Amino acid sequence: MKILPGAPARLARAWLWLGVLALIGSGVLAVLLVLSRTPGIQDFFPLKSLFRAALVVHVDLSVGVWFMAFAAVIWSAAGRAGFVGLGWTGFGLAALGTAALSLSPFFPGAEPVLNNYIPILKQPLFFGAIVVFASGMMLTVARALLTVRPGGMADPWRLGAFLGAVAAFLSLSSFGWSWLAVPVIQETIYFEVLFWGGGHTLQFQHALLMVVAWLSIAAAPGEQTVGASPRAVSVMFLVAAVPLLAVPAIYLLVPVGSMPHMDLFAKLMIWGHPYMAPLIVLAAWSLFGLRTLPANPAKSAFIASLILFVLGGVLGYLIQGVNVVIPAHYHGSTVGVTLAFMGMTYVLLPRLGFVQAEGQMAVLQPYVYGFGQLIHILGLAWSGGYGVQRKVAGAEQMLTTLPQKIGMGMMGLGGLIAVIGGLMFVVVCLRAMFRRRER
Ligand code: HEM
Numbered sequence: 001m002k003i004l005p006g007a008p009a010r011l012a013r014a015w016l017w018l019g020v021l022a023l024i025g026s027g028v029l030a031v032l033l034v035l036s037r038t039p040g041i042q043d044f045f046p047l048k049s050l051f052r053a054a055l056v057v058h059v060d061l062s063v064g065v066w067f068m069a070f071a072a073v074i075w076s077a078a079g080r081a082g083f084v085g086l087g088w089t090g091f092g093l094a095a096l097g098t099a100a101l102s103l104s105p106f107f108p109g110a111e112p113v114l115n116n117y118i119p120i121l122k123q124p125l126f127f128g129a130i131v132v133f134a135s136g137m138m139l140t141v142a143r144a145l146l147t148v149r150p151g152g153m154a155d156p157w158r159l160g161a162f163l164g165a166v167a168a169f170l171s172l173s174s175f176g177w178s179w180l181a182v183p184v185i186q187e188t189i190y191f192e193v194l195f196w197g198g199g200h201t202l203q204f205q206h207a208l209l210m211v212v213a214w215l216s217i218a219a220a221p222g223e224q225t226v227g228a229s230p231r232a233v234s235v236m237f238l239v240a241a242v243p244l245l246a247v248p249a250i251y252l253l254v255p256v257g258s259m260p261h262m263d264l265f266a267k268l269m270i271w272g273h274p275y276m277a278p279l280i281v282l283a284a285w286s287l288f289g290l291r292t293l294p295a296n297p298a299k300s301a302f303i304a305s306l307i308l309f310v311l312g313g314v315l316g317y318l319i320q321g322v323n324v325v326i327p328a329h330y331h332g333s334t335v336g337v338t339l340a341f342m343g344m345t346y347v348l349l350p351r352l353g354f355v356q357a358e359g360q361m362a363v364l365q366p367y368v369y370g371f372g373q374l375i376h377i378l379g380l381a382w383s384g385g386y387g388v389q390r391k392v393a394g395a396e397q398m399l400t401t402l403p404q405k406i407g408m409g410m411m412g413l414g415g416l417i418a419v420i421g422g423l424m425f426v427v428v429c430l431r432a433m434f435r436r437r438e439r
Pocket of ligand 1: 059062063
């Protein structure tokens with residue numbers, strides 16, 4: 001995976017900085033969320049009244065900015081040098097939107113609305129931040145579609161990156177179409193409907209780019225370590241992208257915002273993600289191929305990522321009703337993607353002109369983050385089985401039984417270990433990114 005010097009490398013470095021900063025912000029807020037929900041600690045934790053606003057920004061900085069910024073790292077690294085102005089304008093708008101989004105909770109009137117996918121603060125600065133960020137991402141996705149050339153079936157890595165950009169384009173277009181089509185009402189349901197179609201479509205972008213990250217880790221030691229031929233891998237990517245064809249079909253054929261429209265996107269999630277199965281099996285097989293290689297940070301991340309993503313997928317099919325099994329599923333899947341991106345960061349650092357991340361802390365970091373999340377997720381899934389509600393904190397959780405308290409205690413312990421793992425990633429990355437590799 002060769003990264004062209006000049007604009008492709010510079011843009012990839014800039015997006016990596018934005019992504020890491022967003023992950024730091026999301027991680028700091030995760031501490032507040034965890035302590036507001038941990039039995040015992042919740043009773044005297046002074047900041048739990050900020051739980052709802054913190055949850056909004058935690059989600060938007062993580063699945064919003066971190067994931068989109070890292071997608072732009074992949075598209076910049078995989079792309080050619082053209083349309084530089086488009087690239088930097090997109091980055092500038094996204095960075096500006098991220099700054100405004102992070103500051104908005106400190107301004108008056110920041111009323112949290114906890115809808116799915118992109119929760120919001122009902123406040124002009126926050127709305128402005130979302131629109132500016134989305135505009136920056138639309139320019140970035142347009143540049144990706146213009147500069148990432150899949151190169152037929154011989155280059156599955158670039159084909160995967162390109163299909164990820166197609167998913168992003170469909171998702172951002174869905175947000176725009178819903179914005180134009182859904183009548184504005186002041187209720188939470190409006191934001192739920194507004195972000196439903198695009199939010200579901202985004203999950204296909206994240207999953208496709210997670211596999212691109214896995215492949216870059218598997219291929220790092222040499223092309224032969226990916227467990228199938230480039231042509232076969234390309235076919236698997238095309239199969240995984242087939243469900244995306246349903247997105248414009250649902251928008252064109254079913255009234256936007258209607259129950260059937262919402263229902264079809266929920267079904268697209270259930271029936272669409274299994275198309276990823278061949279790529280998941282390939283990843284497990286490629287990982288098996290890496291077993292004899294010495295321990296390194298990217299390999300650790302690949303192992304932890306695959307375990308969490310598969311666990312998140314299984315939990316997704318165990319969701320019954322509204323309870324904390326839902327965030328257990330979310331964290332399995334999204335932290336699986338996050339760990340894949342962390343692993344790819346370790347592969348990219350020296351190729352972007354930074355020094356290599358090495359040493360025991362770098363090798364252990366993904367395991368600490370992954371193990372913490374594993375406990376966090378199992379605690380949430382167990383508590384969900386005992387009816388603990390999502391998105392509530394403190395006494396509002398009504399943790400009355402011992403199983404509920406044990407489960408949310410596990411959530412708290414695992415969450416804090418994961419935060420330490422996240423902190424280790426930031427330290428390892430910043431150490432490497434503040435030093436440039438000798439030419
Ligand atoms: C240090 C790691 C993390 C910890 C400890 C953590 C903790 C939490 C907690 C306690 C909640 C509130 C759950 C509830 O009240 O229902 C939450 C919600 C959420 N987090 Fe995280 N989180 C972490 C990392 C991430 C990452 C990396 C992502 C995505 C990239 C993410 C995505 C989400 C989402 C989407 C929700 C909303 C869940 C829902 O709608 O039910 N989190 N997180």
